Amino acid sequence: MVAIKETIEAVKEIEAEKYKYGFVTDIESEKAPRGLSEEVIRFISAKKKEPEWMLEWRLDAYRRWLTMREPDWARVSYPKIDFDEIYYYAAPKGFDEGPNTIDDVDPELLKTYEKLGIPLREQEILAGVKNSRIAVDAVFDSVSVVTTFREELSKAGVIFCPISEAIIEYPDLVRKYMASVVPVSDNYYSALNCAVFTDGSFVYIPEGVRCPMELSTYFRINELNTGQFERTLIIAEKGSYVSYLEGCTAPQRDENQLHAAVVELIAMEDAEIKYSTVQNWYPGDENGKGGIYNFVTKRADCRGRNSKVMWTQVETGSAITWKYPSCILRGDGSQGEFYSIAVSNGAQQVDSGTKMLHLGKNTSSRIISKGISAGRSQNTYRGQVSAHRKAMDARNFTQCDSLLIGNQCGAHTIPYIEAKNSSAQFEHEATTSKISDDQLFYCLQRGIPEEEAIALIVNGFVKEVIQELPMEFAVEAQKLIGISLEGSVG
Amino acid sequence: MADFQDLTLFWIKEMNIPVKHTTGEEAVLSLLQDAGPQASHVLESISQRGLPTRRVEAWHYTDLRNLLKHYPAVASSSESAAKNALAACKNPLPCVELPIINGGYCAELATTLPQKMLVASQTQTVDATDIASDDTIGLLNSGLVTGGLTIAVNDDAHIDDRICLSHIMTEENSAASRHNVKIGARASITLMERHLTTNSAAAVTNTVCDLELADNSIVTWVIDQQMSELATRFGQLNVKLGKQAELTILSLNSGCKLVRQEIRVEVLGEGSRLNISGVNLIGHDAHIDVTTKLDHLVPNTVSTETFRNVVAGNGRGVFQGQINVAQIAQGTDARMACNSLLLSDASEFSAKPELEIFADDVQCAHGATVSDIDENHLFYLMARGIPEKLSRDMLIKAFVAEVFDGLAVEQIGKELNNRIDNWLDNNG
Numbered sequence: 001m002v003a004i005k006e007t008i009e010a011v012k013e014i015e016a017e018k019y020k021y022g023f024v025t026d027i028e029s030e031k032a033p034r035g036l037s038e039e040v041i042r043f044i045s046a047k048k049k050e051p052e053w054m055l056e057w058r059l060d061a062y063r064r065w066l067t068m069r070e071p072d073w074a075r076v077s078y079p080k081i082d083f084d085e086i087y088y089y090a091a092p093k094g095f096d097e098g099p100n101t102i103d104d105v106d107p108e109l110l111k112t113y114e115k116l117g118i119p120l121r122e123q124e125i126l127a128g129v130k131n132s133r134i135a136v137d138a139v140f141d142s143v144s145v146v147t148t149f150r151e152e153l154s155k156a157g158v159i160f161c162p163i164s165e166a167i168i169e170y171p172d173l174v175r176k177y178m179a180s181v182v183p184v185s186d187n188y189y190s191a192l193n194c195a196v197f198t199d200g201s202f203v204y205i206p207e208g209v210r211c212p213m214e215l216s217t218y219f220r221i222n223e224l225n226t227g228q229f230e231r232t233l234i235i236a237e238k239g240s241y242v243s244y245l246e247g248c249t250a251p252q253r254d255e256n257q258l259h260a261a262v263v264e265l266i267a268m269e270d271a272e273i274k275y276s277t278v279q280n281w282y283p284g285d286e287n288g289k290g291g292i293y294n295f296v297t298k299r300a301d302c303r304g305r306n307s308k309v310m311w312t313q314v315e316t317g318s319a320i321t322w323k324y325p326s327c328i329l330r331g332d333g334s335q336g337e338f339y340s341i342a343v344s345n346g347a348q349q350v351d352s353g354t355k356m357l358h359l360g361k362n363t364s365s366r367i368i369s370k371g372i373s374a375g376r377s378q379n380t381y382r383g384q385v386s387a388h389r390k391a392m393d394a395r396n397f398t399q400c401d402s403l404l405i406g407n408q409c410g411a412h413t414i415p416y417i418e419a420k421n422s423s424a425q426f427e428h429e430a431t432t433s434k435i436s437d438d439q440l441f442y443c444l445q446r447g448i449p450e451e452e453a454i455a456l457i458v459n460g461f462v463k464e465v466i467q468e469l470p471m472e473f474a475v476e477a478q479k480l481i482g483i484s485l486e487g488s489v490g
Numbered sequence: 491m492a493d494f495q496d497l498t499l500f501w502i503k504e505m506n507i508p509v510k511h512t513t514g515e516e517a518v519l520s521l522l523q524d525a526g527p528q529a530s531h532v533l534e535s536i537s538q539r540g541l542p543t544r545r546v547e548a549w550h551y552t553d554l555r556n557l558l559k560h561y562p563a564v565a566s567s568s569e570s571a572a573k574n575a576l577a578a579c580k581n582p583l584p585c586v587e588l589p590i591i592n593g594g595y596c597a598e599l600a601t602t603l604p605q606k607m608l609v610a611s612q613t614q615t616v617d618a619t620d621i622a623s624d625d626t627i628g629l630l631n632s633g634l635v636t637g638g639l640t641i642a643v644n645d646d647a648h649i650d651d652r653i654c655l656s657h658i659m660t661e662e663n664s665a666a667s668r669h670n671v672k673i674g675a676r677a678s679i680t681l682m683e684r685h686l687t688t689n690s691a692a693a694v695t696n697t698v699c700d701l702e703l704a705d706n707s708i709v710t711w712v713i714d715q716q717m718s719e720l721a722t723r724f725g726q727l728n729v730k731l732g733k734q735a736e737l738t739i740l741s742l743n744s745g746c747k748l749v750r751q752e753i754r755v756e757v758l759g760e761g762s763r764l765n766i767s768g769v770n771l772i773g774h775d776a777h778i779d780v781t782t783k784l785d786h787l788v789p790n791t792v793s794t795e796t797f798r799n800v801v802a803g804n805g806r807g808v809f810q811g812q813i814n815v816a817q818i819a820q821g822t823d824a825r826m827a828c829n830s831l832l833l834s835d836a837s838e839f840s841a842k843p844e845l846e847i848f849a850d851d852v853q854c855a856h857g858a859t860v861s862d863i864d865e866n867h868l869f870y871l872m873a874r875g876i877p878e879k880l881s882r883d884m885l886i887k888a889f890v891a892e893v894f895d896g897l898a899v900e901q902i903g904k905e906l907n908n909r910i911d912n913w914l915d916n917n918g
Contacts (some may be wrong), residue, residue, distance in 0.1 A: 006641070142659050189677070381784040389835075389836075397758075402847070404844075404849075404850035404852075405850065406845065407817065407850045409848075409850070410846070410847060411845070412844070412845060412846045412847065413843075413844065413845040413856070414844045415842065415843060415844075415858070416550075416840070416841075416842050417839075417842070417858055418838070418839075418840040418841075419839050419862065420838045421834060421835050421836075422832035422833060422834055422837055422862045423835070423862055424861070425859075425860070426857070426859060426861070427858075428841075428858040429855070429856070429858075430845060430855060430856050430857075431854065431855040432845055432847050432852060432854040432855070433853055434850040434851055434852070468833070
């Protein structure tokens with residue numbers, strides 16, 4: 001009954017909340033010249049004090065990007081992006097001297113994160129809820145503002161720092177693993193990201209270490225007309241475990257903003273990575289004005305035997321989402337899981353899903369995807385499950401369900417299922433329906449008002465995914481879903 | 491690594507790449523050139539784009555550019571050959587026979603028609619510029635078509651005789667035909683499309699059937715393909731369903747080296763029902779692709795699709811099923827299932843069941859499975875003293891036969907099941 005109560009409360013909050021993260025932080029910032037050129041890339045690289053090899057790598061990616069074409073196969077439509085109208089680097093003033101301690105950080109920035117519900121001072125975090133400490137890397141536009149609990153983590157041998165710092169301090173690790181999962185020219189946006197990425201998190205869990213706390217990165221786009229190009233690299237060595245959370249928000253603006261990230265996960269033998277996302281970028285207003293274009297490449301490589309990667313995502317924001325967190329199941333006995341809730345309302349367009357590529361023996365994967373479309377939104381699940389010729393005894397179960405609220409929206413399911421040997425066992429099922437009148441009637445008849453009843457039914461619909469989220473996220477996610485569906489009832 | 495990157499680049503399609511034509515393309519182009527002005531648009535389109543590759547979404551799993559190695563000259567028919575051919579391919583079911591030998595209709599060999607229906611050896615031409623650029627079967631057909639039948643069934647006619655369009659190829663030739671079939675209101679009929687070869691010639695056929703069902707008509711349409719294991723077949727069935735019309739489609743593929751069978755249905759009448767059942771028996775070296783596209787365009791219609799595939803040797807099976815539900819098509823109930831059995835380690839199956847839904851008050855579902863024969867089932871039978879080969883055959887038969895069991899047209903079901911037995915003897 002607790003869940004039901006929470007839902008009702010979440011729905012009540014709807015009126016007041018709308019997109020409560022839509023405020024703008026008034027802070028002076030320093031930007032690279034508008035547009036994209038080799039000079040801008042040199043500027044970014046110099047700002048980050050990067051070694052020569054990194055600059056060369058970026059320039060090489062840029063040259064390759066110039067020869068590539070924007071993909072058009074996804075079920076999304078948007079006006080052509082003018083890549084020369086975007087600022088590729090924006091940082092609050094005074095960030096040249098980093099890395100910073102918390103006391104150097106502009107109080108205005110700290111206030112921003114407090115408003116977002118993310119305290120950055122460790123003592124404040126400690127004063128908060130007991131036993132739920134989370135180390136946070138806060139990325140504001142193009143720079144990482146602060147990373148908490150670093151000392152405590154380093155005692156355990158865990159490296160958790162902004163990637164720009166890792167490039168300088170751990171160049172061997174970065175060179176070895178970066179772009180080993182998502183090659184530079186994997187796709188148009190990954191190549192763009194390689195050329196201009198500015199910040200993100202770097203996580204390295206050494207052999208046999210169970211990361212003592214949840215790690216998290218919070219991305220915030222603030223400046224007008226900037227793009228955020230984050231890059232995250234997580235390496236879990238043999239027998240280690242890490243749970244990583246990602247959150248994102250942006251101010252309410254009339255112009256579209258671009259977010260093109262690359263996330264790479266590498267799991268060695270017996271390692272386990274749990275990656276959870278609550279994506280709450282500004283979705284634009286109900287007429288589709290403004291909002292974030294979210295073109296993201298996320299991929300995990302289960303390199304070692306019996307490694308395991310789990311993607312969990314709650315997608316409520318973005319004007320356009322184009323994202324397929326995938327698993328390459330290379331190690332024998334490796335496992336990939338994908339749990340997703342994608343909620344779209346207003347004029348949002350979502351084309352999201354996953355790829356499970358079975359390459360090793362005895363690999364297994366599980367996909368649970370729940371799409372909810374309301375308003376005039378289009379919600380597409382696109383997924384690929386394939387078993388290589390030598391991937392003996394590959395096993396997959398896929399379930400993707402779509403729920404339609406209102407008759408103006410669309411729900412689409414496009415799975416690709418490819419079995420290349422007879423020992424593969426693939427099951428796929430998909431359903432599309434609206435909230436049934438019977439269910440609604442049942443609730444109404446027991447005196448539950450319509451709006452609460454719908455929230456209740458939606459909650460039941462997504463329960464399988466919510467329960468896979470870490471505690472702190474589950475509550476937030478439930479609220480978010482309620483808020484995103486606002487106004488779609490009746 | 492190269493192979494792997496191929497996999498990951500999978501969704502990215504780029505267009506208009508082919509410059510150098512393959513031998514298959516060259517054969518097609520030279521035939522189109524000979525076909526004269528009717529083929530000029532198609533000739534231009536194919537010489538520019540080439541045949542579709544996996545980068546063309548509609549042909550994602552059937553890379554025609556690589557698979558189509560040859561396209562033999564258009565066949566000419568002689569009467570004596572036709573007579574022998576028909577005798578060699580005797581229909582085991584009593585039917586009204588409409589023989590189409592080497593692409594030509596042999597009226598003099600046809601059985602007497604029942605009343606209330608009309609068959610004429612003529613075909614309506616289509617404007618190639620109206621055909622979508624990825625509809626390669628339609629394009630090739632419009633360029634190479636040499637003939638076909640126009641069949642009309644009167645309103646209120648209940649035709650008890652089965653009408654059978656027997657397409658027989660006798661040489662290593664190609665043929666393209668286009669049929670127009672119009673079923674009158676409240677009429678009922680069973681029609682069969684048979685596709686055969688008299689020997690192991692590597693024939694290539696292309697048939698497009700346009701089928702229109704007027705309001706309240708009831709039709710069973712059977713597609714029975716048993717061509718030689720070197721043959722290639724392109725088939726397209728375009729259906730328009732009227733109000734309260736009922737259509738059952740049965741499709742069995744048990745031959746050919748390369749098959750692409752498209753079934754495209756526009757559900758245009760309220761209250762209509764559509765049922766598609768298909769079995770594909772995919773032997774060694776064969777590539778069989780069944781692609782369906784259902785457009786639910788009006789409220790309150792029902793469709794079900796059931797496909798069973800058995801893949802042996804290094805055969806490759808493909809199923810692409812698209813269900814589109816338009817915004818006004820409230821109350822649609824659409825279900826699709828595609829189950830596949832892989833019998834050998836070298837066999838492959840790819841499925842792409844798509845749902846595109848713009849209406850909210852609908853029930854739509856699809857399911858797809860791929861697996862080997864269940865070890866437990868096999869053990870159960872073998873523990874009872876049934877030899878392994880026989881046990882396997884029993885399980886495979888049970889897996890596919892279900893689709894044709896309990897049909898209203900019992901005789902056809904029986905005949906199709908016989909063919910499954912034969913195939914198992916050769917491939918199981």
